[in-house]
Amino acid sequence: MPDQRPSGVAFHRVSAGYGGVTVLRDLSWTVERGALVGVVGPSGAGKTTLVRLLTGQADRHHGRVTVFGDEVGAGGARRIGYVPQLGAVDWDFPLTVGQAVLLGRTPDSRRVPWFSRRERARAGALLERLGLAGFERRHIRDLSGGQQQRMFLARAMIRDCDVLLLDEPTSGVDLATRHDILHLLADLWHDGLTIIVTTHDLNWVAAQLPRIALLNGTIVADGTPREVLTPDLVERTYGARMRVIHDGNQVLVTDDHAVLGPRRLAHRGAVA
Amino acid sequence: MSWFTEPFAYGFFTRALLACLVIGAMCGALSVFVVLRRMSYIGHGLAHSVLGGVAVGVALGYGTYPGAVVATLVSAVLIDRIARRRGLHVDAAIGIVTTALFAVGIVVVSTMRSHRVNTEAILFGNVLGVTSTDLWIATACAVGFGAVLFTWFKPLVFVVFDREVARVHGIRAGGIELLINLLTAAVVIVSVRVIGVLLVAAAVVIPGALARLVSRSLPMMLLIATLVGLASSVLGLYGSFHLNVPSGAAIVLVGAILFAVVLVVSSLAAWFRVHRARSTHREPPAPVATSGSPAPSPHQPPAMTRTRESP
Numbered sequence: 005m006p007d008q009r010p011s012g013v014a015f016h017r018v019s020a021g022y023g024g025v026t027v028l029r030d031l032s033w034t035v036e037r038g039a040l041v042g043v044v045g046p047s048g049a050g051k052t053t054l055v056r057l058l059t060g061q062a063d064r065h066h067g068r069v070t071v072f073g074d075e076v077g078a079g080g081a082r083r084i085g086y087v088p089q090l091g092a093v094d095w096d097f098p099l100t101v102g103q104a105v106l107l108g109r110t111p112d113s114r115r116v117p118w119f120s121r122r123e124r125a126r127a128g129a130l131l132e133r134l135g136l137a138g139f140e141r142r143h144i145r146d147l148s149g150g151q152q153q154r155m156f157l158a159r160a161m162i163r164d165c166d167v168l169l170l171d172e173p174t175s176g177v178d179l180a181t182r183h184d185i186l187h188l189l190a191d192l193w194h195d196g197l198t199i200i201v202t203t204h205d206l207n208w209v210a211a212q213l214p215r216i217a218l219l220n221g222t223i224v225a226d227g228t229p230r231e232v233l234t235p236d237l238v239e240r241t242y243g244a245r246m247r248v249i250h251d252g253n254q255v256l257v258t259d260d261h262a263v264l265g266p267r268r269l270a271h272r273g274a275v276a
Numbered sequence: 277m278s279w280f281t282e283p284f285a286y287g288f289f290t291r292a293l294l295a296c297l298v299i300g301a302m303c304g305a306l307s308v309f310v311v312l313r314r315m316s317y318i319g320h321g322l323a324h325s326v327l328g329g330v331a332v333g334v335a336l337g338y339g340t341y342p343g344a345v346v347a348t349l350v351s352a353v354l355i356d357r358i359a360r361r362r363g364l365h366v367d368a369a370i371g372i373v374t375t376a377l378f379a380v381g382i383v384v385v386s387t388m389r390s391h392r393v394n395t396e397a398i399l400f401g402n403v404l405g406v407t408s409t410d411l412w413i414a415t416a417c418a419v420g421f422g423a424v425l426f427t428w429f430k431p432l433v434f435v436v437f438d439r440e441v442a443r444v445h446g447i448r449a450g451g452i453e454l455l456i457n458l459l460t461a462a463v464v465i466v467s468v469r470v471i472g473v474l475l476v477a478a479a480v481v482i483p484g485a486l487a488r489l490v491s492r493s494l495p496m497m498l499l500i501a502t503l504v505g506l507a508s509s510v511l512g513l514y515g516s517f518h519l520n521v522p523s524g525a526a527i528v529l530v531g532a533i534l535f536a537v538v539l540v541v542s543s544l545a546a547w548f549r550v551h552r553a554r555s556t557h558r559e560p561p562a563p564v565a566t567s568g569s570p571a572p573s574p575h576q577p578p579a580m581t582r583t584r585e586s587p
């Protein structure tokens with residue numbers, strides 16, 4: 005019997021990869037409309053590939069991927085906003101923060117070299133909401149990593165998307181920025197957006213997101229952090245035994261064999 | 277002032293000057309995209325395939341343009357196709373396709389010596405050869421170029437800046453890239469008459485590179501590059517007239533000199549800024565020691581280093 009719930013993003017027995025290489029195998033997974041879910045897994049697990057499957061950049065070998073009922077084609081789905089993993093663009097490119105955000109509006113904008121006053125006002129409002137008020141006329145190089153991340157979030161949001169994909173939005177940013185990004189995601193989630201966010205930071209995700217999926221070539225488990233972060237499931241995903249500590253509402257995953265244990269630090273301290 | 281007015285006594289000069297203005301502006305504006313795409317090599321490649329096309333076209337009796345158009349179209353499309361194969365980059369594609377067409381040109385030119393294809397004019401440019409047809413073709417090309425730039429400016433910038441996300445936003449990045457390549461091909465073709473096959477590559481790079489040195493704003497870069505393109509082609513034309521050297525060489529030399537001057541000036545300016553910043557932030561005087569221990573100097577090596585030295 006077919007699923008009657010409003011489907012957001014659905015993978016049905018999908019195998020995918022790049023060229024002849026298979027990265028994701030027999031993956032079936034559904035993210036309901038309006039969900040906020042984290043995808044966690046070790047490096048190389050296929051988190052980016054999963055996201056790229058939705059944007060049309062990975063090759064689908066088998067199965068079906070739908071977004072709000074529409075099959076995803078080569079150019080990706082229509083309603084997706086995408087915030088890629090940082091670092092791929094030329095930061096010396098001659099663009100201001102405002103212009104970079106407005107580019108996201110291109111397909112819906114008039115075919116003239118400039119953006120309308122209304123579009124610019126919209127970009128300004130988005131930047132303000134993301135804590136980048138006053139940066140509109142600055143060069144993109146002048147932003148910190150976390151600010152660049154938020155700028156690209158604004159570029160995705162200016163498109164009027166229903167699904168937001170964020171690939172490792174928290175890697176390489178400090179604790180405070182990580183906190184801000186998380187709050188922002190919660191806000192957007194409350195606005196009704198469907199959000200998929202990848203991260204390799206188990207604790208960050210475990211501690212904060214309402215729902216996570218463990219990925220390692222395929223979805224290993226999917227549920228609340230409390231349900232999913234068990235020693236067995238974590239071991240199946242990461243291939244290493246870890247300790248899971250439950251503390252009130254918090255879940256914490258730690259490595260049993262600390263590489264830089266207190267002994268080594270003490271040794272360094274003794275030298276200095 | 278006669279240096280500027282004297283050449284107008286010759287009928288061809290006005291035509292040549294107009295052609296230089298149109299071509300200089302186009303090369304200048306285009307060079308911004310060439311530089312931002314890091315595809316400085318493409319002008320070089322396409323120009324080489326032009327030689328093949330022109331040689332074959334002339335040999336078959338079709339004149340200059342049909343051969344050039346076919347050759348650059350073929351190479352622009354082939355480059356596009358080959359570059360999309362995984363593992364091959366666009367530089368390899370350009371290297372293969374265009375030098376092959378260049379080789380075709382050389383073979384044809386050397387087997388048809390009797391046809392007296394003016395190789396030197398094709399290679400280095402010849403303003404004397406600018407006919408009113410050339411001028412019309414260049415003008416039509418410039419109008420088309422301007423129209424494309426105006427209509428597609430936003431998608432062009434988006435794709436050049438961030439191809440992946442542009443695609444996600446529903447922009448046909450492949451189409452846009454092909455469009456840029458075709459624009460480049462068109463500009464190269466109409467510039468070959470004045471600048472020459474071997475030198476047009478520099479004309480579609482130098483203005484953009486110079487603009488990038490001095491500006492971080494795209495509209496400003498376009499303006500500067502266009503002006504540099506205009507200035508170097510006009511000054512180059514005068515230089516070519518007075519010194520009796522090929523126009524392409526003179527134009528490219530003027531551009532290169534402008535670039536060198538800006539490079540030196542901007543490096544000096546950067547050096548002075550750092551120098552001033554350093555001298556205004558002088559190190560504060562060493563704090564007066566209040567206890568028995570001497571105040572640590574800021575240049576003292578960190579503790580770790582010292583322990584390593586003393587066993």
Ligand SMILES: Nc1ncnc2c1ncn2[C@@H]1O[C@H](COP(=O)(O)OP(=O)(O)OP(=O)(O)O)[C@@H](O)[C@H]1O
Nearest residue numbers: 022025027045046047048049050051052053054204
């Ligand atoms: N463009 C590509 N072509 C071929 N193989 C690729 C490509 N991109 C990634 N892969 C391979 O796919 C596998 C999964 O990569 P993916 O980027 O999806 O991992 P990830 O979970 O995002 O890892 P990370 O946490 O390091 O970002 C890797 O083994 C990688 O080698």
Ligand SMILES: [Mg+2]
Nearest residue numbers: 051052089172
């Ligand atoms: Mg990744």
